[in-house]
Amino acid sequence: MAEKKVKIPENGINREEILRELEDIHKGDANWKEGRTWSLVYYAGEEHNEFLKKVYNTFFSENGLNPMAFPSLKRFEAEVLSMSADMLGGDDRVVGAMTTGGTESILMAVKTYREWGKAKKKIEKPEMVLPISAHPAFEKAAHYFSVKPVHYAVGEDYRADVAAARECINENTVLLVGSAPSYPHGVVDPIPELAALALEKEIGMHVDSCLGGYLLPFVKKLGYPIPDYDFRAPGVTSISADVHKYGFAAKGASVVLYKNAALRRHQFFVYPDWPGGLYGSPSMTGTRPGGSIAAAWAALRAFGVDGYMKNAEKIMNITIKLRDGVAAVPGVKIIGKPDMSVFAFTTDEVDVFAVADELEKRGWHIDRQQSPNCLHVMVTLAHEHISDQFVSDLKSSVEYLKENPTAAKQGSAPMYGMMATIPDRGMVKEFALEFLDSLYTV
Ligand SMILES: Cc1ncc(COP(=O)(O)O)c(C=O)c1O
Structure with a gap:
């Protein structure tokens, strides 16, 4: 079959026309x-977004690859790191x-x-120990860097x-991983206990x-009852935190912090x-886009x-209003006891993936999860005036599926169900x- 190709236009197109086209797309x-949507975008209102765009555009062309050329970016980065370390209980080191x-x-x-x-330990075949709820970025890292991931199941x-984590540690283990909170179910792992175990095993x-x-x-x-999960917990040696999520910065900004410079040294690359x-x-x-570094700095300072x-x-x-509303829909239950603004819900009474299809028909973009099959919600400021509508649509979706069980056999639900099992x-x-x-072809 001949592949449909799009080529660079022979002659450049009028920029105004492209802008109009863009709007349409x-x-x-x-x-x-x-x-x-219940993922992907963190929105703190139009005024803040316009502010971010101004900041981003000011540093649109600058490149964080060489901070010597751009002392501005060097300063922003150092200050974002310092503000973040302070927020996460880090000391001066x-x-x-x-x-x-x-x-x-x-x-x-x-x-x-x-x-x-x-x-430090002459480990040639490194392993890391992580709960199955840890983000796939760890699997990607394992894959890219030939570190063996050793998984254990989460508790009820x-x-x-923590006991399961202990069982997985051996002489090749370099790292324990915990989430605060986990993406799938929004729960904070027992970080003080995991960190104490890491301290004991010197990893x-x-x-x-x-x-x-x-x-x-x-x-x-x-x-809210959150255990110490940052540098305040003895044994925590590094933390990753994304300014482009709930920091409400522009996309392309995260920090990784280490307890001291000696550890960070292993991250750097020099040729x-x-x-x-x-x-x-x-x-x-x-190349590191200057705009996202500057916007992260500006967001932290603008909110304070x-x-x-x-x-x-x-x-x-x-979140609490939404969670209570979802839990009150007959037959629907929240998974676990989420600690923050992220949670998952399921139902035993109808096919939960068919519920997702029904919600989509009602204009929602919702993510499906597996083990157990459930739907995922991540609350942001954008949901303030729409959570009642979501609960009402969820209720009508479940009711519809109870009355029309064959509807679950249509749409994408059977495919998701099969993939999960x-x-x-x-x-x-x-x-x-x-x-x-298929995604990356025209
Ligand atoms: C807990 C957790 N870790 C890591 C990531 C990966 O972040 P990114 O998508 O910015 O690479 C996410 C994304 O949602 C996450 O929820």
Whole structure:
């Protein structure tokens, strides 16, 4: 079959025309501004977004690859790291680096512990121990950097099971992982206990607070019962936190922090022999967009502690109202006891993936999860005026499916159901690869 190709136009197109075209194409995207999505976009209102765009545009062309050329970016990065370390209970020795996102921060942390294990303990076949709820960025890191991931099941509360973690540690283990909170079920792992275990075994303890990063500290300050999960917990040696999530910065901004510079040293990459000059780089990417570094700095300063506290209060109020509303829908239950603004729900009475299809028909973009099958919700400020509508649509979806059981056999529900339960995971992987192929062709 001939592949349809799009080529670079022979002659450039009028920029105004392209802008009009763009607007049109944009119309097909998910409606995050009105809270119709439950992931991907963190929106703190139009005024803040316009402010971020101004900041981003001011540093649109600058490149964080060489901070010597751009002292502005050097200052922003150092100050973002310092503000973040302070927020996460770090002392004066805590250092870090900015990256383009949670995945890059996690990749860097895993690579750091691999190098640390080699240098300090002569470990040639490094392993890391992680609960199955940890973000796939750790699997990606394992894959890229040849670190063996050793998984264990979570407890009945969906949190990391410390006794199970202990069983997985051996002489090749360089790292324990915990989430604050986990993406799938929004629960904070028992970090003080995991960190104490890491301390006892003299290995690294990374806290993935990519999601919680700039919300959880303020939720804790509001008085919600969150255990110490940051540098305040003895044994925590590194933390990742995403400014582009609940920090409400522009996309492309995260931090990875280490308890001291000696540990961070293992993250850096230097190649002294290149004819192009002495090459040094702190993280995965070469070029680093100045706009996202500047916007992260500006967002932290624009909100300040009082602004983030207000955000946290609002987001938690919306979450609790929504969670209670969802739990009150007959037959629907919340998974575990989520600690922050992220939660999952399911139902035994109808096919939960068919519920997702019904919600989509009603204009919602919702994510499906497996083990157990459930739907995922991540609350932001954009959901303030729309949570009642969601609960009402959820209720009518469930009712509809109870009255029309055959509807669950249509739509995407059977496919998702099969993917979640098919024992041959290799087959599922193959299917996902085919799907990825299809995404990037015209
Ligand atoms: C807990 C957690 N860790 C890591 C990541 C990866 O972040 P990113 O998508 O910015 O790479 C996410 C993303 O949602 C997350 O929720």
